[in-house]
Amino acid sequence: MTAFRAYRIHRAEDGSVRAGVESLTLGDLNPGEVVVRARYSGVNYKDALAGTGRGRILRRFPLVGGIDVAGRVESSTDTAFAPGDRVLITGCGLSETRDGGYADYVRVPADCVVPLPEGIDEYEAMAIGTAGFSAALAVMRLQDNHQHPDMGPILVTGATGGVGGFAVDLLAGLGYEVHALTGKPEAAAYLQALGAAQVLDRRELTLGDRPLESAQWGGAVDAVGGEILAWLTRSVRPYGNIAAVGLAAGTELQTTVLPFILRGVSLLGIHSVDCAPALRRAVWARLADDLKPRHLARMVAGTVGLEGLDEVFEQVLAGRIRGRMVVDLAS
Ligand SMILES: NC(=O)c1ccc[n+]([C@@H]2O[C@H](COP(=O)([O-])OP(=O)(O)OC[C@H]3O[C@@H](n4cnc5c(N)ncnc54)[C@H](OP(=O)(O)O)[C@@H]3O)[C@@H](O)[C@H]2O)c1
Incomplete structure (x- = not known):
């Protein structure tokens, strides 16, 4: 060659x-x-x-x-x-x-x-890529851990990014009420078009510093980590799940055990790189089928x-x- x-x-x-x-x-x-x-x-x-x-x-x-x-x-x-x-x-x-x-x-x-898989071509597969694969893995892990639309809105952070955009699209397609957190409030129309019911401006967030804040989110897909992930642990409702995917805002996580032992909150780790071959194929099969981004x-x-x-x-x-x-x- x-x-x-x-x-x-x-x-x-x-x-x-x-x-x-x-x-x-x-x-x-x-x-x-x-x-x-x-x-x-x-x-x-x-x-x-x-x-x-x-x-x-x-x-x-x-x-x-x-x-x-x-x-x-x-x-x-x-x-x-x-x-x-x-x-x-x-x-x-x-x-x-x-x-x-x-x-x-x-x-x-x-x-x-x-x-x-049948249902997607090479271009679509790469438009989805690791970002979409990771979002799908996060959604599947939420579902496996009994996250249900009745539990309340799911907050997606870093929403205009690759992982965030797919998470908004996939969750909305499954019937969850999705709220999108972004540093780009001017992208609100874009996020609403992907399926976000509400768009929140990251700069207007009040994170608070109590071990447990008012429980407002049914669950979350977090692409940013740091202070925002810590705040999510404190503000997710009982038995809600947080899929931790990214670190765009930092790698530190300062929280307490209280959300886990007083609210039953679960922190689900998402690791796309070394995913077992069978799970990898299962995620792609769903991305070409019922989780195909809309x-x-x-x-x-x-x-x-x-x-x-x-x-x-x-x-x-x-x-x-x-x-x-x-x-x-x-x-
Ligand atoms: N665990 C895994 O297997 C896995 C797989 C894929 C990606 N990741 C990680 O997930 C994250 C997102 O990946 P991506 O490919 O979607 O990246 P991306 O397209 O660059 O999106 C990242 C988004 O995060 C937000 N952001 C950027 N800087 C920020 C900051 N300082 N504070 C808060 N938010 C900030 C921005 O969205 P807004 O302006 O809308 O807030 C940005 O669009 C990265 O950290 C990446 O390394 C992990």
Whole structure:
């Protein structure tokens, strides 16, 4: 096979990170049973942290960036896959411990590969990406832990982001009353179009400092962490669930055991990367079926080629992008 393009991330001796498009051959990629001719990838918050070096995402260097990819199998030494099969990969160590999806070709272990379910194509899969997968995982965990629409409104934080937007869309589609918390109140119409019944301005929140605040939320999907997650633990109603997905506002969590032992509140951890293959396939099957996002086109902010990634990463980290950027590897 001839050389192909890849957005690769390096670390210099002084610890600084530099990344850009370069020419690789298959021999440069990590080993794996399946080679995929990549068609689309996506931009997640984590991709922006990895590509700019502003978060410690890569555990070895150099690696091709991109935690998600979809395309067609080029070759496989595992009989579960044949050339031409349409597949997707999200998480699974891509751009953390192994070469990722920002390349024309990707090589991965067969365990990481999910056959593209009926009902979605490669573009839709990457418009959904890890953000939508994580939101779906959060919704499924809420349901598994008996979250019911009658328990009251679900607050989604970081609502204009990828995870947040999908959480609003999916929960509203299932009949939950969704309230969206955002730092961009000007995006209220967008959030309402996704299904939010109410939109709250993050800057107008009064977090309080009591161990238990007035219990107003039936449950929550939290993409931001920090003080907001702590406040959620104090303000969710009895037996409500909080799915903790993200850390856009911080990694600290200052709370007490009182919400857990006096209100039966559950804090559910969402970890998309090392999800077991069977669960991974089950989540994607639902994303192609009853959890298929109803407003996917509205949530796509735009497409970008490999050369435009650096600029998009800056916008993502500055919180300026509403929704999802799809990476078009044919552009
Ligand atoms: N656990 C997992 O497996 C998993 C999977 C995917 C993502 N994540 C994490 O989930 C988070 C969201 O990911 P994403 O891809 O949706 O990112 P994203 O598209 O960049 O969205 C993040 C959103 O968080 C809000 N935000 C940004 N900075 C903030 C701050 N300082 N304080 C409060 N809110 C802030 C913004 O929404 P508003 O302006 O609307 O508030 C922003 O759009 C990230 O932390 C990511 O690392 C975790």
